[in-house]
Amino acid sequence: MGTSTTRQRWADELAAIEAAGLTKRERALTGPQSSRIALATGSRLNFCANNYLGLADDPRIEQAAVDGIRTHGFGLASVRFICGTQDVHLELEHRVAQLLQRDAAILFSSCFDANGGVFEALFGAEDAIISDELNHASLIDGIRLCKARRYRYRNRDMADLEAQLQAASDARSRIVVTDGVFSMDGYLAPLDEICDLADRYDALVLVDDSHAVGFMGDGGRGTPWVFGVQDRVDILTGTFGKALGGASGGYVAAHREVVDLLRQRARPYLFSNTLAPSVVTGTLAALAIVEGSDDARERLHANGALFRGLMAEAGFDLLPGEHPIVPVMFGDAVLAGAMADELDRRGVYVTAFSYPVVPQGRARIRVQLSAVHTEQDVREAVAAFVAAREAVGGAAVTG
């Protein structure tokens, strides 16, 4: 049961989180993830999922997952190397490697696990890891688990990256680590400049492309293709839990020797259960859709452009960009929260983010578009933003 003083300490911590207004609450959907979701209190237009291509409830993928259960069972009850590898796991690894034009790929239960395992397996105390300060928590944790020297550079700041590369110049090997897309801003990492600096200082490059794979760059391959540096990025990590069907799973795609070494040494791979067969067969169907046509990508980017255009016209302050993450800036945390509440009342589900998730005074509502939003959905959302602004105090809100 724990000692009463320890339990009291935890209760105090929870009370402090609540008092600071930082308690995260879950809202239960009563149906599938989609552009319109069902909650106990009614339906909402959903603008806060990572369901970029709208594949989360795609009937073709659902059928492939059901078929996968029938042909390959529900679970494997094993890690990969004991008796948890099926033909479909190998097929998915092959297909990921093909899509991303790498030698090979290796599956993990999540991208969190991929990032948790990749560094410790490949780098030791003689090496240096140079990491963007806004990288995803899983990269930060993965780097912490590794004995390599750690250097951090300011977000997308190439002068600072160069300074850190210089500081790390005596290491045995160096790797620059970045998100392809920074999820709070929707900004892309400047991979062309990063690769130039990496070349100059003899460093490798790792890109976690979780918020891009499936829909950014040529064929939806990701941010390296946006910048034309696909042949200069050494290691790609990413998730199946966003655009690629949204179920679960992650991967590392890289040179043959990287993937082979991860199979021998990556701890989340060696000590955690294999991906469920239905997730694998469903994700294979998602990849077939992603590779088969540009239609969903075109709808997604058209929706993003429409939303950005209409919101700017209505006088809202947006962070600029090309990504379907569209941050609507309010500055003040209370205001951003009040706007999200008013939007919810008008049937539009979005999330407000404030400090410490974003810098102090930079509170925002992060809108995420999907290929399955209709033009009408987008127009309704913009109208709801305008009405919500009126409700919380008019034009003073903007900017």
Ligand SMILES: *Cc1c(COP(=O)(O)O)cnc(C)c1O
């Ligand atoms: C979402 C995300 C992850 C985590 O992916 P999971 O498969 O859900 O664990 C890792 N890195 C980045 C950059 C992400 O956006």
